[in-house]
Amino acid sequence: MGDHGGMERDRIRLLALRDTPLSVDEVLAAVGDPAAGGTALFAGTVRDHDDEGRTEAAAVTSLAYTAHPTAEAELRRVAERVAADFPVRALAAVHRVGELAVGELAVVVAVACPHRAEAFAACRRLIDDLKSQVPIWKHQTFADGGREWVGAHA
Template sequence: MAQTHPDHPGELAADDPIRLLEIRDTPLSLDEVFRAVGDPSAGGTALFVGTVRDHDGGADVAALGYSCHPTAEAEMRRVADKVVAEFPVRALAAVHRVGELAVGDLAVVVAVSCAHRGEAFAACRKLIDDLKHEVPIWKHQKFSDGTDEWVGAC
């Protein structure tokens, strides 16, 4: 489990490889996430960006909204801790957006840095796959024909 700073509850300790974990209702930044996983001992950094696409299941997507359960950030932490325990992670970051998004908006950005590229790719894939399946974030898709659909965990 990642350690919190002893003098500042909630603040991450300097040696914690989990550098950024957040769910927010403002636009996401690739640069912010990439900078968060910068580490001079890392030879490989893998970054995944999930964007709102213009179609799903043969239907045209006009927009969508993400919402989450109050435990979502704690679940993100649990997933990140698992990845850090399973892979030789030097630094890890994950940010997911909630609220109303348009086609092309960034919905999720995750990144992992490790000593080698293969480790970074594997850890990043595990991170995004587990976030998608285990963190209680839901997607409400609105289609151009006026119909809509809720999708389980995003």
């Protein structure tokens, strides 16, 4: 379905793991393209509780993300596959590492395509594959003193 021969790389405008605050505006600007009729953006933030796989939500007081040394290469591989499988005009993905506060942006991804349906589908695939395949883990500390490591793909 997609272009081959390095064309995917040309459409990947921004990929990064950063220990500084993320910007929705920067990601949105990176995917600006005059041939795109639809741009989908997902922003993931640190929430004040964790209810995944729990019977009751646990209050989160702090969170830190750690990336494996291969994480940037894996992020590029995921992005290239999305760009190859969808009619992507432009794509961007940034993820925080280090200590984050509740409410801070942890990840921002965006995809611009000719039409909205494909932009939504490509953006969903990008964030889902990032979470399931890029080796980034979060370390949560709970209000009750408990701590937990969670894979970004959890």
